[in-house]
Amino acid sequence: MSFSSVRQYAGPMTTETTPVSRAERKKQELRREIIETAFDCFAERGYHATGIADIATRLGIGHGTFYRYFQNKRDIVDHVITDLVETVVAALAAxxxxxxxxxxxxxxxxxxxxxxxxxxxxxxxxxxxxxxxxxxxxxxxxxxxxxxxxxxxxxxxxxxxxxxxxxxxxxxxxxxxxxxxxxxxxxxxxxxxxxxxxxxxxxxxxxxxxxxxxxxxxxxxxx
Amino acid sequence: MSFSSVRQYAGPMTTETTPVSRAERKKQELRREIIETAFDCFAERGYHATGIADIATRLGIGHGTFYRYFQNKRDIVDHVITDLVETVVAALAAxxxxxxxxxxxxxxxxxxxxxxxxxxxxxxxxxxxxxxxxxxxxxxxxxxxxxxxxxxxxxxxxxxxxxxxxxxxxxxxxxxxxxxxxxxxxxxxxxxxxxxxxxxxxxxxxxxxxxxxxxxxxxxxxx
Amino acid sequence: MSFSSVRQYAGPMTTETTPVSRAERKKQELRREIIETAFDCFAERGYHATGIADIATRLGIGHGTFYRYFQNKRDIVDHVITDLVETVVAALAAxxxxxxxxxxxxxxxxxxxxxxxxxxxxxxxxxxxxxxxxxxxxxxxxxxxxxxxxxxxxxxxxxxxxxxxxxxxxxxxxxxxxxxxxxxxxxxxxxxxxxxxxxxxxxxxxxxxxxxxxxxxxxxxxx
Amino acid sequence: MSFSSVRQYAGPMTTETTPVSRAERKKQELRREIIETAFDCFAERGYHATGIADIATRLGIGHGTFYRYFQNKRDIVDHVITDLVETVVAALAAxxxxxxxxxxxxxxxxxxxxxxxxxxxxxxxxxxxxxxxxxxxxxxxxxxxxxxxxxxxxxxxxxxxxxxxxxxxxxxxxxxxxxxxxxxxxxxxxxxxxxxxxxxxxxxxxxxxxxxxxxxxxxxxxx
DNA sequence: GATGAATGAGAGTTCATTCAT
DNA sequence: AATGAATGAACTCTCATTCAT
Structure with missing residues (x-):
């Protein structure tokens, strides 16, 4: 789910350079899922009320896994914002x-x-x-x-x-x-x-x- | 200090029902000072990064005292906002x-x-x-x-x-x-x-x- | 308990400036107890294997209380060492x-x-x-x-x-x-x-x- | 690198039973490199501050590979010590x-x-x-x-x-x-x-x- | 055989709140 | 009325270890 209705506007995520190996592709996929799930959580309970464990649990991954993809809690929200902004800007510019x-x-x-x-x-x-x-x-x-x-x-x-x-x-x-x-x-x-x-x-x-x-x-x- | 330049517009604080006894007046005064100091802190470091102890310390009171004037951290920020909004609205309406x-x-x-x-x-x-x-x-x-x-x-x-x-x-x-x-x-x-x-x-x-x-x-x- | 047999040599702890108020005295007492209990734990399981919670639990205090007395885990071991060294030196010098x-x-x-x-x-x-x-x-x-x-x-x-x-x-x-x-x-x-x-x-x-x-x-x- | 100046004293590593196959020899070589790199890391940052990943990264191997050569973190330090002790003893006895x-x-x-x-x-x-x-x-x-x-x-x-x-x-x-x-x-x-x-x-x-x-x-x- | 993605136990630390003094 | 000592829930983050690829 996530802000999926937005997707049809060809947001930044579909234009990323496609990775080669299957493992790499899986990794990018999870990375994306984490960003989306993080946004879900932030939107639902707010940034400060959301714990890393909340994001990980909702996604069904161990919370240590989160830290393999993002430096820390601050890092993920930066990516969430970047994602949202790029989506909006892309939609408007098109x-x-x-x-x-x-x-x-x-x-x-x-x-x-x-x-x-x-x-x-x-x-x-x-x-x-x-x-x-x-x-x-x-x-x-x-x-x-x-x-x-x-x-x-x-x-x-x-x-x-x-x-x-x-x-x-x-x-x-x-x-x-x-x-x-x-x-x-x-x-x-x-x-x-x-x-x-x-x-x-x-x-x-x-x-x-x-x-x-x-x-x-x-x-x-x-x- | 505080958003003092605003004060000249006769914000809500001066129109409150004047208390009677000297002790009561002192209490109201401290209450007001806590609100102002809380705003100072929130403005400086943000709501979440501000601790009750920060407010109390800056004001020179024990942080237990804070709880004699406000229910909890959430309570004080509500008052700060009320204060700010009333000040702005009063200034505009005048x-x-x-x-x-x-x-x-x-x-x-x-x-x-x-x-x-x-x-x-x-x-x-x-x-x-x-x-x-x-x-x-x-x-x-x-x-x-x-x-x-x-x-x-x-x-x-x-x-x-x-x-x-x-x-x-x-x-x-x-x-x-x-x-x-x-x-x-x-x-x-x-x-x-x-x-x-x-x-x-x-x-x-x-x-x-x-x-x-x-x-x-x-x-x-x-x- | 602790390295009590050493105490008879008039270690540094008895020569500290005696505090005035009762509350202050209690505080110093707890501070001392924390140092001693920390030494007990460190001696028993080693510094790295000892958690702050271990020290607090053994002493019967909340582990948040520990941080009212010492900055962090490193701080306490510094004090433990200082204490031991002073005790030994005092005993030798006497x-x-x-x-x-x-x-x-x-x-x-x-x-x-x-x-x-x-x-x-x-x-x-x-x-x-x-x-x-x-x-x-x-x-x-x-x-x-x-x-x-x-x-x-x-x-x-x-x-x-x-x-x-x-x-x-x-x-x-x-x-x-x-x-x-x-x-x-x-x-x-x-x-x-x-x-x-x-x-x-x-x-x-x-x-x-x-x-x-x-x-x-x-x-x-x-x- | 490593404590190489010591090596000239014919430490224990050169007297080990020579393995037969080429593959086996390679394995022994890597095993030895891991021990030396582990010592480098331990000496530089201390045992507890060193992670298995640090050792593996410095050596340019995957950190999963480490566990093919040594049981766990404790195991490697045991070998490092054995190595050092044997080296010193050998030098003295010669x-x-x-x-x-x-x-x-x-x-x-x-x-x-x-x-x-x-x-x-x-x-x-x-x-x-x-x-x-x-x-x-x-x-x-x-x-x-x-x-x-x-x-x-x-x-x-x-x-x-x-x-x-x-x-x-x-x-x-x-x-x-x-x-x-x-x-x-x-x-x-x-x-x-x-x-x-x-x-x-x-x-x-x-x-x-x-x-x-x-x-x-x-x-x-x-x- | 080598890899590194995944894991989660467990660490240190903070801080809003309570309550005995 | 004022205080600040005490508390522990809750947090972020690390890292040794496993195991599917």
Whole structure:
């Protein structure tokens, strides 16, 4: 199981260099299972409340085996996060290059599609968003910085789209691209957080629509 | 010390029912000091890495004394959060009632003022935002729900402003008030997160301005 | 219990600054009991085979309590060694100052007395010698150096006696005092090691007598 | 590598029954390499801090292979000790039979030669002495007894020389041969221990000379 | 015969909590 | 009311040993 609905987006795990020998393949498989099971446990009880023994027991392996694959408890959560982030980023980047767009209308379509993808990823397995947005940063200071890094990366990604729009003339020429990208991402975060409380597709659609309304037209009545 | 710059906004602590006897007053005082010191420790090393003994030692009291004021470790962090949330909410609510506004121009002024207040509160003591937005939700499932509750409350607060604007006609009549409120709050969260990485006033001002630009006019060039 | 027969020699523990409060006294008492019980355990099963839990259980305290008194397992063995060394040194130093001797005859008497004292100390509780001479150095590199330091100190002590004898003229004027002291101490070590295998008083007396014979007259027939 | 300087004394390893087949010879070779590498590791980090994996890795073999050659960790250290002891004993016994001596002058020469040999063996590779004298006995009770056995054997060896001297009349007729032998060996131990701290040839020569002075003439001025 | 993946007993250590003083 | 000594559950992590490949 695990966040399997996400898998269809060709996450990073399927693109890894295929190992040669059968033993090596088995090893990679177990390594992957440990990461997934660890995520299951962390998502269920939280990082601090999860013991290595919990992960091992749930997987049916000895807990000493865990340490053959990961240095320590901190190491595994790092890999879990890396995995999740790569999955999300891969899903978002696929077929959504800024350059594929050349008009406002196309941009609206693209942003709607990105919204849908996010909805499928994060709606498909709410634990992913919950863990990345709400729990990860509380693990320790280093992880907090990683989460902030993640936001930073996302801001640059979004800024790319805005920049493209400014260049092509369908977005305001004097846009503060960087700050605006952050603001837009903030709305996306809000949508994701909302979906954690109200996971239904209606609420999601309404958020998506509200964000696009604000984003393109603003809320103010025109003079 | 502590998040003292926030204090000037008449946080909840000064509005509590004043106790009578001198002993009672002393007790309340220590209780307050424990909450503040606990926040200091949590902000510095994180909730899980902080021991009750750390708090007690830093305050110069026996760690048995702690348990005369709070049930357990979980209890104190609940109080710390309550305190922080009330402080922030109080600061935002003060003199910023939705009803005080009757035109778009006034609303612009008011939202700029709210932005300034947020800047002072969260810029004055970055630990407050860091703890509320990044660490609190990772403590356990219950706390995570509290944080989501907090976002919910904030959404309703913002929705109040929007509703007022729609009623008075300076905001779009067909605005999905609830969802839009969440989206706008998302931008505010983004601004706060940005300030954690780049605490300078410039970045803050740019975010504030970008948010208002998006909010009122959107990013799209008018037809 | 513990190496109690040694106690009569006024080991270091009775000369410590007496604490004031009753609680403080209790604490010092427990601290001492832990040291003694740790020695019991180490002597019985060896340092590495002894767990903190063993010490605590035998003493009837929780094993968490141990860590209120000593930093870690390494810390306690350091204190055990310090205790043993101080006890032995104190016993040897008592009433046996080099200056108290002014002739070969007196020196013979004094060295016999020192031999007796050693016999009582180490014969009284063979575990002391066994631990100091045979097991301690195997704990780790640092402890090994401490043991070598101990030998060094003992050499200097013995050298003091020889130097006095040379000055007073009853020992060879051209004696290599330092090396000879080490050699003599080696014989004492041999005596102690012998007593570990053959603890009877006869073997001890024979060693003592053989050492003095070698020491004063050598083994060679005079020309 | 390893305590190779010792090898020239025709240690026990070259006198073993030569195996027949090539495969068998290879096996014996690896067995020997494991013993030597184990000693390298034990000498470097101590017995308890050394893992089977350390030995195997350093040798470039799988650590499962280790168990094809030795029963367990305890087994290998037993072999290491046996090896070291045999090497030392062989070196001492070679060309130094008690019967080869027939006068005090010759005995002096022989004992000086034995001292030299010891110096070469133990000075050549200080790890041998350090491990035998300081660390081995701390491994466990059984090994401690083996070390004491070793001292016992050495005492009997030395006693043989003394006995010979008494019989031939150049040593005191009433010598307590057994105890005196132990005492003399104690001085040798002291010399070896000294060389561990001060490995220079000077200190060694001084100890050697001091021991012979004490041994033959004693320290006391003649009446 | 060689390997190294798997194992789990067991180690040291921490810390929230209790309660006698 | 304040204290801090005592506690033991629970944790992370190591490593000697086994055994299927």
């Amino acid at each position: 077929e959504n290059a800024p350059e594929a767009v050349s008009s406002l209308a196309e941009y609206r379509v693209q942003s709607a599609r990105i919204g849908d993808v996010l909805g499928v990823i994060l709606g498909g397995d709410p634990r992913v968003a919950r863990f990345l947005l709400l729990e990860a940063a509380g693990i320790d200071a280093e992880m907090r910085e990683r989460v902030l890094d993640f936001y930073e990366t996302a801001a640059q990604l979004t800024a790319g789209y805005l920049h493209h729009g400014v260049n092509l003339g369908y977005l305001h020429a004097d846009l503060d691209v960087d700050s605006t990208a952050r603001a837009i991402n903030g709305m996306i975060i809000a949508a994701v957080l909302t979906s954690l409380r109200d996971p239904g597709p209606d609420a999601q659609a309404r958020m998506s629509s509200a964000i696009r309304r604000v984003m393109y037209d603003g809320i103010a009545v025109r003079a | 003199e910023n009632a939705p009803e005080a506004v009757s035109s778009l121009a006034e609303y612009r002024v008011q939202s700029a003022r709210i932005g300034d207040v947020l800047g002072v509160i969260l810029g004055g003591d970055p630990r407050v935002a860091r703890f509320l937005l990044l660490e609190a939700a990772g403590i356990d499932a219950e706390m995570r729900e509290r944080v989501l509750d907090f976002y919910e409350t904030a959404a309703q607060l913002t929705a109040g402003y929007l509703h007022h604007g729609v009623n008075l006609g300076y905001l779009h009549a067909d605005l999905d008030v609830d969802s839009t409120a969440r989206a706008i709050n998302g931008m505010i969260i983004a601004a706060v997160l940005t300030s954690l990485r780049d605490p300078g006033p410039d970045a803050q001002a740019r975010m504030s301005s970008a948010i208002r630009r998006v909010m009122y006019d959107g990013i799209a060039v008018r037809a | 009433e046996n100052a080099p200056e108290a001797v002014s002739s070969l005859a007196e020196y013979r008497v004094q060295s016999a007395r020192i031999g007796d004292v050693l016999g009582v100390i180490l014969g009284g509780d063979p575990r002391v010698a066994r631990f100091l001479l045979l097991e301690a150095a195997g704990i780790d590199a640092e402890m090994r150096e401490r043991v070598l330091d101990f030998y060094e100190t003992a050499a200097q002590l013995t050298a003091g006696y020889l130097h006095h004898g040379v000055n007073l003229g009853y020992l060879h004027a051209d004696l290599d005092v330092d090396s000879t002291a080490r050699a003599i101490n080696g014989m004492i070590i041999a005596a102690v090691l012998t007593s570990l295998r053959d603890p009877g008083p006869d073997a001890q007396a024979r060693m003592s007598s053989a050492i003095r014979r070698v020491m004063y007259d050598g083994i060679a027939v005079r020309a | 060309e130094n039979a008690p019967e080869a001596v027939s006068s005090l002058a010759e005995y002096r020469v022989q004992s000086a030669r034995i001292g030299d040999v010891l110096g070469v063996i133990l000075g050549g590779d200080p790890r041998v002495a350090r491990f035998l004298l300081l660390e081995a006995a701390g491994i466990d009770a059984e090994m401690r007894e083996r070390v004491l056995d070793f001292y016992e054997t050495a005492a009997q060896l030395t006693a043989g020389y003394l006995h010979h001297g008494v019989n031939l009349g150049y040593l005191h007729a009433d010598l307590d041969v057994d105890s005196t032998a132990r005492a003399i060996n104690g001085m040798i131990i002291a010399a070896v221990l000294t060389s561990l701290r001060d490995p220079g040839p000077d200190a060694q020569a001084r100890m050697s000379s001091a021991i012979r002075r004490v041994m033959y003439d004693g320290i006391a001025v003649r009446a």
